[in-house]
Amino acid sequence: MRPREQHELDEALREAFRQVDPPPGFADRVVRRASRGPVRTIGGRAGLRWAAAAVLVIAVSGGLWYRAEERRRIEGEEARRQVLLSLQIAGSKLSAVQMKINRHEESRQ
Amino acid sequence: MKPIIGAAVLTLALSSNVLAQSFQIPDRIERLAPKARESVNITLDGPLLQLASQFMGANEQEVKQLVSNLKAVHVRSFEFDREGQFSDADVESVRIQLRTGWSRIIDTVEDGEHVEIYVKRDKEQLGGVVILSAERKELAIVHIDGPIDLKQLSLLGGHLGIPVIPK
Numbered sequence: 001m002r003p004r005e006q007h008e009l010d011e012a013l014r015e016a017f018r019q020v021d022p023p024p025g026f027a028d029r030v031v032r033r034a035s036r037g038p039v040r041t042i043g044g045r046a047g048l049r050w051a052a053a054a055v056l057v058i059a060v061s062g063g064l065w066y067r068a069e070e071r072r073r074i075e076g077e078e079a080r081r082q083v084l085l086s087l088q089i090a091g092s093k094l095s096a097v098q099m100k101i102n103r104h105e106e107s108r109q
Numbered sequence: 110m111k112p113i114i115g116a117a118v119l120t121l122a123l124s125s126n127v128l129a130q131s132f133q134i135p136d137r138i139e140r141l142a143p144k145a146r147e148s149v150n151i152t153l154d155g156p157l158l159q160l161a162s163q164f165m166g167a168n169e170q171e172v173k174q175l176v177s178n179l180k181a182v183h184v185r186s187f188e189f190d191r192e193g194q195f196s197d198a199d200v201e202s203v204r205i206q207l208r209t210g211w212s213r214i215i216d217t218v219e220d221g222e223h224v225e226i227y228v229k230r231d232k233e234q235l236g237g238v239v240i241l242s243a244e245r246k247e248l249a250i251v252h253i254d255g256p257i258d259l260k261q262l263s264l265l266g267g268h269l270g271i272p273v274i275p276k
Contacts, residue, residue: 072160079161082151083176084169086184089149090251093240097224100217 132211132239132252134185135202141248144194145187153182179255186249200243203250207239221245231256 142148153161158176165173187195200223207213207227215226222244229237240251 073164075157076160076164079153079157080164082153083158083161083182084172085149086151086153086182086251086253087172087175089184089186089249090238090240090253093224093242093249093251094226096222096242097215097217097226100219100224101215 132206132237132254134183134250134252135199135206137199137202138185138248138250141185141187141195141199144189146190147188149184149186151182151184155180158182175257179253179257181252181254183252183254184250186251187247189246189248192245194246195243195248200241200248203239203241207241211239 142150158179158181162173162176165176189195204225211227211229213225213227215224217224222242224243225241227239227241228235231237234256236256237252237254238257239253240249242249
């Protein structure tokens with residue numbers, strides 16, 4: 001770098017880093033804002049809490065629904081088994097009666 | 110005043126007729142269970158029958174149709190180790206309930222096995238069936254409450270050992 005170019009660069013840097021006083025009341029505004037506490041954002045800690053609560057509600061509701069469905073399925077299968085057993089017993093008795101009637105009719109002929 | 114009394118008498122007569130046709134397994138029959146070697150105790154009311162019909166498989170559609178119209182099914186079946194574990198009075202406690210509003214359509218006695226079939230009329234169709242089977246070491250009572258016709262039962266002839274009922 002030539003001496004002239006070096007001088008120009010030094011001047012530019014000096015100008016850029018020149019000390020400037022803050023606008024009036026800047027320090028007061030900073031202190032006031034700091035005293036109000038942190039800024040609230042939608043995606044902050046509160047949002048995380050709501051999301052966790054929603055997940056918990058969904059999980060509990062899903063679990064309860066699954067248990068109710070499972071209980072209903074077990075009761076339904078058991079009721080079906082009992083219906084088939086009832087009809088089997090009724091059927092066997094009717095079958096026995098029918099055989100007796102058939103035998104009786106055959107003996108009459 | 111007279112119409113009120115008339116209406117009350119009519120209501121009483123109708124309700125007594127309904128009560129006479131309703132059938133319940135007698136308590137003395139329920140008390141036979143501890144003596145039995147094997148017993149079956151089934152009580153299915155309307156909602157349970159509806160639930161059961163929802164779980165019928167594709168090959169049980171005829172049973173499903175039969176069950177969908179029923180109000181209740183009661184079964185008490187006992188197998189005893191030896192004879193004399195139930196008395197005529199036990200069986201009679203069932204028959205007493207079937208004297209009014211029910212018709213005995215079959216009564217067979219053979220080799221110590223006494224089977225009676227009672228039906229209840231409901232308008233033009235059968236409103237219920239009771240099968241009472243008393244053997245030396247076995248007693249079975251099946252009560253099917255609700256519209257059940259013999260055609261439906263005969264449709265089930267090939268299933269569950271239910272025979273085709275002769276006309």
